Amino acid sequence: xxxxxxxxxxxxxxxxxxxxxxxxxxxxxxxxxxxxxxxxxxxxxxxxxxxxxxxxxxxxxxxxxxxxxxxxxxxxxxxxxxxxxxxxxxxxxxxxxxxxxxxxxxxxxxxxxxxxxxxxxxxxxxxxxxxxxxxxxxxxxxxxxxxxxxxxxxxxxxxxxxxxxxxxxxxxxxxxxxxxxxxxxxxxxxxxxxxxxxxxxxxxxxxxxxxxxxxxxxxxxxxxxxxxxxxxxxxxxxxxxxxxxxxxxxxxxxxxxxxxxxxxxxxxxxxxxxxxxxxxxxxxxxxxxxxxxxxxxxxxxxxxxxxxxxxxxxxxxxxxxxxxxxxxxxxxxxxxxxxxxxxxxxxxxxxxxxxxxxxxxxxxxxxxxxxxxxxxxxxxxxxxxxxxxxxxxxxxxxxxxxxxxxxxxxxxxxxxxxxxxxxxxxxxxxxxxxxxxxxxxxxxxxxxxxxxxxxxx
Amino acid sequence: xxxxxxxxxxxxxxxxxxxxxxxxxxxxxxxxxxxxxxxxxxxxxxxxxxxxxxxxxxxxxxxxxxxxxxxxxxxxxxxxxxxxxxxxxxxxxxxxxxxxxxxxxxxxxxxxxxxxxxxxxxxxxxxxxxxxxxxxxxxxxxxxxxxxxxxxxxxxxxxxxxxxxxxxxxxxxxxxxxxxxxxxxxxxxxxxxxxxxxxxxxxxxxxxxxxxxxxxxxxxxxxxxxxxxxxxxxxxxxxxxxxxxxxxxxxxxxxxxxxxxxxxxxxxxxxxxxxxxxxxxxxxxxxxxxxxxxxxxxxxxxxxxxxxxxxxxxxxxxxxxxxxxxxxxxxxxxxxxxx
Numbered sequence: 001x002x003x004x005x006x007x008x009x010x011x012x013x014x015x016x017x018x019x020x021x022x023x024x025x026x027x028x029x030x031x032x033x034x035x036x037x038x039x040x041x042x043x044x045x046x047x048x049x050x051x052x053x054x055x056x057x058x059x060x061x062x063x064x065x066x067x068x069x070x071x072x073x074x075x076x077x078x079x080x081x082x083x084x085x086x087x088x089x090x091x092x093x094x095x096x097x098x099x100x101x102x103x104x105x106x107x108x109x110x111x112x113x114x115x116x117x118x119x120x121x122x123x124x125x126x127x128x129x130x131x132x133x134x135x136x137x138x139x140x141x142x143x144x145x146x147x148x149x150x151x152x153x154x155x156x157x158x159x160x161x162x163x164x165x166x167x168x169x170x171x172x173x174x175x176x177x178x179x180x181x182x183x184x185x186x187x188x189x190x191x192x193x194x195x196x197x198x199x200x201x202x203x204x205x206x207x208x209x210x211x212x213x214x215x216x217x218x219x220x221x222x223x224x225x226x227x228x229x230x231x232x233x234x235x236x237x238x239x240x241x242x243x244x245x246x247x248x249x250x251x252x253x254x255x256x257x258x259x260x261x262x263x264x265x266x267x268x269x270x271x272x273x274x275x276x277x278x279x280x281x282x283x284x285x286x287x288x289x290x291x292x293x294x295x296x297x298x299x300x301x302x303x304x305x306x307x308x309x310x311x312x313x314x315x316x317x318x319x320x321x322x323x324x325x326x327x328x329x330x331x332x333x334x335x336x337x338x339x340x341x342x343x344x345x346x347x348x349x350x351x352x353x354x355x356x357x358x359x360x361x362x363x364x365x366x367x368x369x370x371x372x373x374x375x376x377x378x379x380x381x382x383x384x385x386x387x388x389x390x391x392x393x394x395x396x397x398x399x400x401x402x403x404x405x406x407x408x409x410x411x412x413x414x415x416x417x418x419x420x421x422x423x424x425x426x427x428x429x430x431x432x433x434x435x436x437x438x439x440x441x442x443x444x445x446x447x448x449x450x451x452x453x454x455x456x457x
Numbered sequence: 458x459x460x461x462x463x464x465x466x467x468x469x470x471x472x473x474x475x476x477x478x479x480x481x482x483x484x485x486x487x488x489x490x491x492x493x494x495x496x497x498x499x500x501x502x503x504x505x506x507x508x509x510x511x512x513x514x515x516x517x518x519x520x521x522x523x524x525x526x527x528x529x530x531x532x533x534x535x536x537x538x539x540x541x542x543x544x545x546x547x548x549x550x551x552x553x554x555x556x557x558x559x560x561x562x563x564x565x566x567x568x569x570x571x572x573x574x575x576x577x578x579x580x581x582x583x584x585x586x587x588x589x590x591x592x593x594x595x596x597x598x599x600x601x602x603x604x605x606x607x608x609x610x611x612x613x614x615x616x617x618x619x620x621x622x623x624x625x626x627x628x629x630x631x632x633x634x635x636x637x638x639x640x641x642x643x644x645x646x647x648x649x650x651x652x653x654x655x656x657x658x659x660x661x662x663x664x665x666x667x668x669x670x671x672x673x674x675x676x677x678x679x680x681x682x683x684x685x686x687x688x689x690x691x692x693x694x695x696x697x698x699x700x701x702x703x704x705x706x707x708x709x710x711x712x713x714x715x716x717x718x719x720x721x722x723x724x725x726x727x728x729x730x731x732x733x734x735x736x737x738x739x740x741x742x743x744x745x746x747x748x749x750x751x752x753x754x755x756x757x758x759x760x761x762x763x764x765x766x767x768x769x770x771x772x773x774x775x776x777x778x779x780x781x782x783x784x785x786x787x788x789x790x791x792x793x794x795x796x
């Protein structure tokens with residue numbers, strides 16, 4: 001056999017790691033003490049030793065990894081697909097059957113990982129052997145490939161035929177049982193490394209990635225200077241203990257538990273399960289009466305309130321009562337600058353200045369003088385982030401002051417009180433009756449209609 | 458006869474290499490210090506903190522919808538904010554917009570390249586972005602006119618020097634974040650196609666990115682073939698933090714200074730291609746190369762469930778915006794919604 005050349009690329013590394021893990025399982029399966037019990041299997045008139053049934057494989061995996069039958073069948077199935085175990089009956093069907101079907105372990109010599117990728121030369125020798133041994137034993141697709149190879153590596157064809165003849169001669173000197181086993185093993189190897197057309201190609205790696213490490217990074221002084229800069233910045237940053245951070249995460253997931261439909265279900269029902277879209281209808285962006293969970297969520301954090309269109313609207317109403325609505329308007333206008341088109345930044349910044357920052361502006365916002373000075377200077381050369389500091393100031397003002405008071409206000413408490421708690425609707429009484437799945441208008445449609453109306457107005 | 462080396466040049470060379478060695482030492486020392494600082498604060502493991510949390514019971518999730526229509530491997534998908542529509546892209550060059558609830562196909566675009574590895578739905582629901590081997594990210598407004606060819610209105614936004622691996626709209630339809638096989642990420646203005654910010658620092662292909670919105674500004678995380686996950690500040694373009702981890706390429710990223718927990722099991726042999734958290738963050742869904750989805754209890758570190766159904770690798774996985782379901786795309790040409 002020829003020498004294998006290492007394939008480049010990250011996918012090779014990943015694939016080899018998988019092979020090694022599968023091989024660990026295979027070795028454990030053949031362990032003299034803890035491995036599987038094997039026995040002789042009869043194939044036509046010959047007795048093949050060291051074979052096992054599909055059922056044996058599944059039972060062993062279930063026991064060793066404490067897994068259910070479905071998972072054992074799946075894992076065992078992968079071992080067959082990758083050629084570590086091959087079927088004795090129906091060799092072309094690389095499937096693990098949970099019955100008395102006989103299987104055998106592939107010899108490490110023929111593991112895909114041993115000489116990967118399989119070479120054209122070796123394939124040619126294999127096909128030549130089949131051809132010589134029994135004229136007409138090659139299948140249609142093998143005949144085609146054989147002639148393609150013959151053209152492509154014609155210059156080494158003498159070697160191919162010579163090797164084929166030599167290997168056939170050597171095999172004739174073996175016992176019949178051994179010969180059959182070797183033929184099975186070799187056939188299994190090629191069914192995986194050169195699958196028949198239309199058959200599943202387990203070794204399909206997808207797109208090969210370039211992944212050139214060393215050619216990209218030159219370890220020169222610039223590189224080290226950057227690394228030093230990065231480390232200095234990182235060392236200067238505030239850090240928290242793991243316990244604080246992790247406890248925060250645990251609290252977060254507990255707080256949101258009842259809002260997590262996959263964890264706790266949702267009311268009236270999960271549309272994907274019940275085919276009923278009521279849950280979505282009740283929770284559209286703007287509804288007459290929001291659900292209780294939704295209103296509760298506004299109290300989790302200021303960001304939650306602002307992220308919900310209805311929440312923002314309610315908060316605006318509250319601020320109007322307090323004569324500080326300009327804060328929220330300003331914040332929204334700044335968001336619009338940050339996330340809007342480049343081309344409209346200048347005009348939007350001017351608008352914001354006119355409405356919120358200029359002396360005597362209609363909706364003047366109260367920013368500290370230092371921030372105001374910095375912002376006014378920045379406005380002379382407007383850019384996307386020119387309002388950041390001012391926006392941040394107003395954001396934290398609302399968060400620390402108005403937001404907590406809003407949550408204690410009658411406005412919020414009333415909202416919470418009249419919020420809906422939908423009734424749970426269990427699955428249909430007649431489980432086989434499929435509910436009609438109603439389509440919904442595309443978001444694009446809503447926008448198109450709106451702009452049509454605008455056009456007409 | 459050879460002339461002797463010029464003395465000044467020789468000393469200059471020596472000086473340069475001394476400076477380089479000097480820099481390397483300083484860099485290594487600082488890195489060591491950083492590791493020390495990080496280690497000092499690592500006072501507890503996640504599963505210890507989660508000891509008092511109740512364990513999870515039996516978990517039943519099934520395929521609720523199967524979307525058939527792609528002619529080759531599905532590579533990427535994204536949810537629309539309306540919680541039921543999705544966009545998916547495939548090796549065959551097609552990008553399809555589905556109403557996953559009814560399983561109807563609503564739009565289809567044929568890209569000029571194969572291997573469309575990235576796709577994203579605009580926040581407004583009125584456009585989709587996609588790209589791949591064409592090295593670009595293009596935005597297609599979704600027209601309702603059945604006769605209109607979507608490709609006619611196509612807008613080329615991003616240009617990289619290698620394949621596009623991931624893309625995502627930021628907070629609006631006007632800005633797009635991309636990552637590429639050329640080792641960089643970039644932020645673009647959709648309307649003009651202008652590059653707003655580029656992010657350099659990965660030493661190899663960048664494979665994925667995820668946004669992390671916060672009160673104080675916007676950051677995002679990117680993962681690459683250099684085994685690093687970098688956190689970036691979108692405004693300055695600087696890398697704020699870098700995590701070196703994993704035995705191989707980082708295919709997917711989801712937001713949390715250090716590796717908090719590793720989710721693995723002896724019987725899991727194949728790599729994971731894509732991950733996402735459930736709404737509360739309690740569950741982590743992983744799509745694997747052995748065609749299964751493993752569901753993990755994030756706090757306890759145990760595997761809660763294994764889901765079967767796909768007949769080839771799971772290449773992409775995302776939880777829906779309201780957390781009612783998650784969708785997977787696979788090399789078996791289909792997408793499935795699970796709940």
